[in-house]
Amino acid sequence: xxxxxxxxxxxxxxxxxxxxxxxxxxxxxxxxxxxxxxxxxxxxxxxxxxxxxxxxxxxxxxxxxxxxxxxxxxxxxxxxxxxxxxxxxxxxxxxxxxxxxxxxxxxxxxxxxxxxxxxxxxxxxxxxxxxxxxxxxxxxxxxxxxxxxxxxxxxxxxxxxxxxxxxxxxxxxxxxxxxxxxxxxxxxxxxxxxxxxxxxxxxxxxxxxxxxxxxxxxxxxxxxxxxxxxxxxxxxxxxxxxxxxxxxxxxxxxxxxxxxxxxxxxxxxxxxxxxxxxxxxxxxxxxxxxxxxxxxxxxxxxxxxxxxxxxxxxxxxxxxxxxxxxxxxxxxxxxxxxxxxxxxxxxxxxxxxxxxxxxxxxxxxxxxxxxxxxxxxxxxxxxxxxxxxxxxxxxxxxxxxxxxxxxxxxxxxxxxxxxxxxxxxxxxxxxxxxxxxxxxxxxxxxxxxxxxxxxxxxxxxxxxxxxxxxxxxxxxxxxxxxxxxxxxxxxxxxxxxxxxxxxxxxxxxxx
Numbered sequence: 001x002x003x004x005x006x007x008x009x010x011x012x013x014x015x016x017x018x019x020x021x022x023x024x025x026x027x028x029x030x031x032x033x034x035x036x037x038x039x040x041x042x043x044x045x046x047x048x049x050x051x052x053x054x055x056x057x058x059x060x061x062x063x064x065x066x067x068x069x070x071x072x073x074x075x076x077x078x079x080x081x082x083x084x085x086x087x088x089x090x091x092x093x094x095x096x097x098x099x100x101x102x103x104x105x106x107x108x109x110x111x112x113x114x115x116x117x118x119x120x121x122x123x124x125x126x127x128x129x130x131x132x133x134x135x136x137x138x139x140x141x142x143x144x145x146x147x148x149x150x151x152x153x154x155x156x157x158x159x160x161x162x163x164x165x166x167x168x169x170x171x172x173x174x175x176x177x178x179x180x181x182x183x184x185x186x187x188x189x190x191x192x193x194x195x196x197x198x199x200x201x202x203x204x205x206x207x208x209x210x211x212x213x214x215x216x217x218x219x220x221x222x223x224x225x226x227x228x229x230x231x232x233x234x235x236x237x238x239x240x241x242x243x244x245x246x247x248x249x250x251x252x253x254x255x256x257x258x259x260x261x262x263x264x265x266x267x268x269x270x271x272x273x274x275x276x277x278x279x280x281x282x283x284x285x286x287x288x289x290x291x292x293x294x295x296x297x298x299x300x301x302x303x304x305x306x307x308x309x310x311x312x313x314x315x316x317x318x319x320x321x322x323x324x325x326x327x328x329x330x331x332x333x334x335x336x337x338x339x340x341x342x343x344x345x346x347x348x349x350x351x352x353x354x355x356x357x358x359x360x361x362x363x364x365x366x367x368x369x370x371x372x373x374x375x376x377x378x379x380x381x382x383x384x385x386x387x388x389x390x391x392x393x394x395x396x397x398x399x400x401x402x403x404x405x406x407x408x409x410x411x412x413x414x415x416x417x418x419x420x421x422x423x424x425x426x427x428x429x430x431x432x433x434x435x436x437x438x439x440x441x442x443x444x445x446x447x448x449x450x451x452x453x454x455x456x457x458x459x460x461x462x463x464x465x466x467x468x469x470x471x472x473x474x475x476x477x478x479x480x481x482x483x484x485x486x487x488x489x490x491x492x493x494x495x496x497x498x499x500x501x502x503x504x505x506x507x508x509x510x511x
Contacts, residue, residue: 004091006101007134008084009125010076013291013331013338014252016128018105020070021081023088028064034085036069039077039290048079048110049086056114056162058172061093075335077290080119083108083138086161087168097169104156105129106164108140114161117180118142123255126150127248138164141179145263146255149248185260193234195412200396200403201227207391207505209415212238213422214484215437216477217324217346217386219309222393223360228349231393232305233271235347237412239302240420241267246301249341253293253300269302272344276311280319285331285340296320297329297340309348310378317383320346324386327440348387350376360395388439388477389505422487438484443476446483453479457496460503470506478502 004023009016019036032046046067053060067085069076084106091098107125109117122143127150129137136154139147144157158164159179166172198205204220208231211218218235220228242250247265254270255261274283274295281287285294296304306312323329323342331338352358353372358365367375384390427436435441445451455462461478464470470478481502482494491498 002092002094002098004088004093004098004101006084006088006091007105008081008107009105009128010074011078011121011124011128011256011290012336013293013340014124014249014256015339016125016131017074018128018132019074019076019081021084021088021106022068022070023085023092024066024068025061025089025092026064026066030062031064033064033066034069035066036072037075038069038081039075041079042069042076042081045079045082045085045110048082048112049089051112052082052110052114052161053086053090055112056160056165057175058090058095058162058165058170060089065089065092078119078121079109079117080107080121080125082110083116083140083161083164086110087164090165090170091168095170096165100168103136104168105132105134105137107137107143108158110161111180113177115177115180116140116142116158116160116164118182120258121256122146123149123248123261124252126153126155127252129153138167142181146251146261148263149251149261149265182260185262193237193412195234195237195415196409198227198230198234198409199401201231201393204231204391204393205410205415207389208235209238209418210481210484210488210505211235211345211347211389212415212419213438213488214388214426214480215345215439216388216481216484217439218348218389218391219384219387220347220349220391220393221352222349223358223363223395224351224356226393226395228393229305229307232303232307232347232349233273234412235303235305235345236269236271238415238419239269240416240423242269242301250301253297253340257293257298259298270299271303271305272296272299273305273307276306276308278312278316280313280316283316284319284323284329285338291331291333291336291338293340294329296323296342296344299344300341301343302345303347304344305347305349307349309350310375312378314378314380317378318380321383321386324383346387348379350379352376359392361397385471385473388481390507391505418488421490422484425487425490426483438480438487441480441483443472443479446476446479451493453482453494453499457494457499460496460499464503464507470503474506478506481505 010019087101090096126147130153138156141157141159147155272295327343329340329342353367357363482498485498486494
């Protein structure tokens with residue numbers, strides 16, 4: 001009998017590798033052998049495939065079936081190979097066209113009744129198939145809308161193994177089955193959280209606007225009830241809509257995480273807020289088998305908010321240092337390295353002490369000085385040095401509430417327009433560089449010829465650097481902030497006032 005051959009995709013992070021599935025039927029004792037480094041879930045495919053084929057009315061011969069997944073050295077995970085394994089075995093038995101299945105890449109998990117179940121990661125898998133040059137992919141009906149988001153490739157949706165066999169030339173009578181689908185994703189509406197809800201805290205709102213305009217990381221320090229969480233939750237509403245590539249990347253991560261994607265790409269930046277008991281694997285990603293993205297990867301092109309940041313384990317927080325610097329999350333295993341995008345905006349919030357009342361007006365702190373230092377000392381210096389804006393938020397007073405009742409407050413839509421204008425100015429200035437946001441620009445470029453500011457303008461940060469008030473990394477981050485503030489105000493280059501405001505945003509906690 002001929003060898004049946006088709007293809008599937010093995011995902012490692014967001015990158016996919018093409019796997020060739022070969023099936024051979026020999027005259028030995030009945031058995032089903034699966035080789036090529038399958039994991040446990042994939043190793044169980046032989047039982048799912050045989051039962052599904054029998055219950056679909058297109059059973060396999062009662063002989064030895066050997067299925068090889070090539071390249072053999074590539075680890076393979078999950079149940080998405082079921083459909084390809086079943087069709088290659090049917091092609092080897094002569095039940096379907098071997099030439100037809102060889103032209104198509106197959107993705108899908110089989111149920112014992114022969115119906116196809118939707119799988120996670122279908123969007124990055126179809127993207128990998130298109131990159132590899134395939135023109136047609138066959139997927140479960142439950143994944144059809146998601147797979148159709150990839151342009152330039154034909155998507156064939158089937159509800160069962162029998163339907164797939166008929167499409168590939170199998171001589172079987174069609175049998176209608178109820179397809180297995182996933183719950184529809186929630187309907188995306190306008191941002192419900194508006195900046196106009198924030199009363200007072202005008203300086204904190206301005207700091208948030210600067211963060212949104214330049215893509216800067218933020219650390220809010222203040223007592224409970226000061227509005228730290230309220231401000232952080234409204235940052236995504238200040239960010240512009242995602243571009244096509246960013247939206248596709250965000251949806252791919254959602255697909256790989258098992259979250260609903262639907263038939264349209266989400267153009268709004270994501271927001272992730274993990275609990276302080278989160279492990280390092282849940283924050284940056286990991287897993288013993290298939291490496292899955294964590295909260296930081298799911299927040300790519302959006303906001304990662306860590307409330308009560310000192311309550312997080314030190315090793316969990318320090319795991320963010322590499323993504324903050326490089327914009328890429330790398331997860332290393334003995335036989336592979338998975339990469340996820342790490343281009344998120346980090347917002348951390350913390351109380352000034354364990355009781356939270358230190359520095360609050362009309363409140364007394366019961367924490368000894370050593371307890372206060374130990375509490376904030378959980379946030380390592382190298383991590384804080386990577387946070388551009390470090391701002392102290394105070395509780396508002398009754399007088400501020402009365403004043404704000406009659407004052408005109410900025411809405412998220414109005415601030416988003418300012419942010420879009422500032423980002424457009426930065427993108428125009430950086431048009432001939434690999435960067436688009438001020439937060440991405442390295443300090444060497446900012447201090448280089450053509451954009452270097454005069455000593456008169458940088459006098460304040462030169463003195464701070466000389467006295468040890470900021471590090472060299474902090475010096476460069478103040479320059480980035482100054483450029484963002486200048487972009488918001490429509491200035492062509494930062495002045496000494498912009499440098500002073502940037503230095504204040506950088507050192508407001510210690511001032």
